[in-house]
Amino acid sequence: MSDAARKRVENLRSEIRRLDHLYYVEAKPAVTDLEYDRLLEELKQLETENPELLSPDSPTQRVGDAPVEHLVQVPHVVPMLSIDNTYSREELKAYFDRTEKTLGGPTEWVMEYKIDGVAASIRYEEGGMVMALTRGNGKVGDDITHNIRTIRDLPLRLVGEKVPDVLEVRGEVYMTNSDLADLNVRQTNAGNEPFKNTRNVTAGTIRLLDPAIAAQRNLRFFCHGVGETKGFSAENHIDFLKEVGELGIPPTPGVQLLQNSAQALKAVAALEESMPDLPFEVDGIVFKVNRFDLRNELGIRSKSPRWLIAYKFERYEATTTLESISVQVGKTGAITPVAHLQPVEIAETTVSRASLHNADEIERLDVRVGDVVVVEKAGKIIPKVVRVEKHERKSELAPFKFPTHCPVCETKLVRDDGGVYIRCPNPSCPAQLRQRLIYFGSRTGMDIDGLGEEFVDLLIQRKVVASFADLYRLTAEQIANLNWTRKRKGKDGKMIDVQVGQKNAANLIAGIEASRSRGLARVLSSISIRHVGPRVAQLITKAYPTIDELQQASPEDLAAIHEIGDAIAQSVHEFLHSDYGSTTLKELAAAGVDLTQPIDANEAEKGPLSGKTFVVTGTLAHYKRDEIKRLIERLGGRASSSISKNTDYLVAGDKAGSKLEKAKKLGVEVLSEEAFKTLAEGESHDD
Known part of the structure; x- marks a missing residue:
């Protein structure tokens, strides 16, 4: 065996893992199927010629196991408990109230989709996948390692330099709707019955004895929880998801961090609205206490933890025929395709229309006029086409051609940079x-x-x-x-x-x-600025309460506002300085509409830090990062994540890096931890 062969094997494995992650996790294929297959074939050939180089975590070993005789039951090191459910907003609020009362006040909540798949626990030791179990009865689960190893978005070996000694992640094994449609075509072509839904086929697949069959079904995985760990540093759920993502494990998508239960309840509707765009099935929303130490304080019941709850939706679906597709123009110019259906009864209502969301969704579903489609209605969500029954397609149907020009004003359509929406760019449409x-x-x-x-x-x-x-x-x-x-x-x-x-x-x-007198926040959230709803408008106008101040803010200033990211900041800045946006606001002001934001007496908590913006960096001796941020806000200040000219103070702990340098360049006052404590107690920090 030559060093060249060993090096080539290592490079091929690294490249194939990278391509798998791009394709299955980020949905950004970087090479053609043919190019990928050639790399995999070359690796197989080298491992055959040099068997001493073969390792269980090689990409060639995704289906390397022989069929097992039966599933073995294995105890969970940490019990794998179920989740309490509610279908009522009132019960959800009562749960929040009880929990925050137990904790002595408002706490941070994490909100995430409840993926409709099958729960599994996957264990890594010294970076390598060693075991995967079903939930079972919570104490003992079935060993399904041979099938979980076939899931291409899960690494057989964790990536990165700092790999924990032990990492047991919990999550959901699932299948996308488009993969089910393709699988059902293969099923019917082979003379077998098609599968009914993604959850049923997933549940059956992970318990198969032959991993070769599982490999053909393209299962996927999202991590949303943690079991036993050794050498893992995360102290809250958001940091945990970030760290597992860096190790190559796909974290559950669309997670939101909310400062208290009131925010969580308000955010439910926004997450509901985004569900139809998802390529996988969702049957609710899960709320979790963010901090792990508070979870320990709350403890568990006999079958479920007290620190989380699932708000579930009743789901109903029916099969019908797609008769035509039209497109609608939205308030921000987004072109939305609409499916016109043969009327069908779903949950005691007649459904004849359903959203197809965007051009990418049509392509992903491969939906065509004349197709038999599955339509779903969940909770108060509008009906959506979730799957095409491709095995029912008896003749060649023409693919839908998305328009190139606005159907109303005939302006040439444009696609968002890096986005999925195609828009009419004419604000006068x-x-x-x-x-x-x-x-x-x-x-x-x-x-x-x-x-x-x-x-x-x-x-x-x-x-x-x-x-x-x-x-x-x-x-x-x-x-x-x-x-x-x-x-x-x-x-x-x-x-x-x-x-x-x-x-x-x-x-x-x-x-x-x-x-006329609703205030600036209401105006901003009403004039159809992309990414700006009531919550974002309140945050922005709290920092910039007049239109003059807001128009002078740079994108960096706006992004420095807590909870406002670069995309929102850029959208607001572009609108304010566009011909259409500046004219709109000038005309509203001239018409007597109030473009200032009154201070809310209930929100304007007076304190020693009132009106000041703080950024925290480095390692602190007396505070955890989320604790000092909450203290700043409780005392009337604003806790931001990035330095700008509008930052009043940088609180710098040990090993402060680039933020400290930037603060010095911008002339932002730097506080030690002790100086911050003095300021927070209402005293001058000057010597």
């Missing part, structure tokens, strides 16, 4: 104007009583409104004399033209007048 005005008048917008879809359509059709500011220039006389088509009262219910009338006009004008 009539379809966008309609959707923006409808949202502007909604309860979550400026809450203009009377400004519904019917009135918006009338005002646009009669060309009396072409912008937000135009609403504030309307008079009751203008509106009262307009005619609109409405259904006549009575048995025939015919559509007739009638005048709006003084009463309807006066009600609308009163609603518009009342909205």
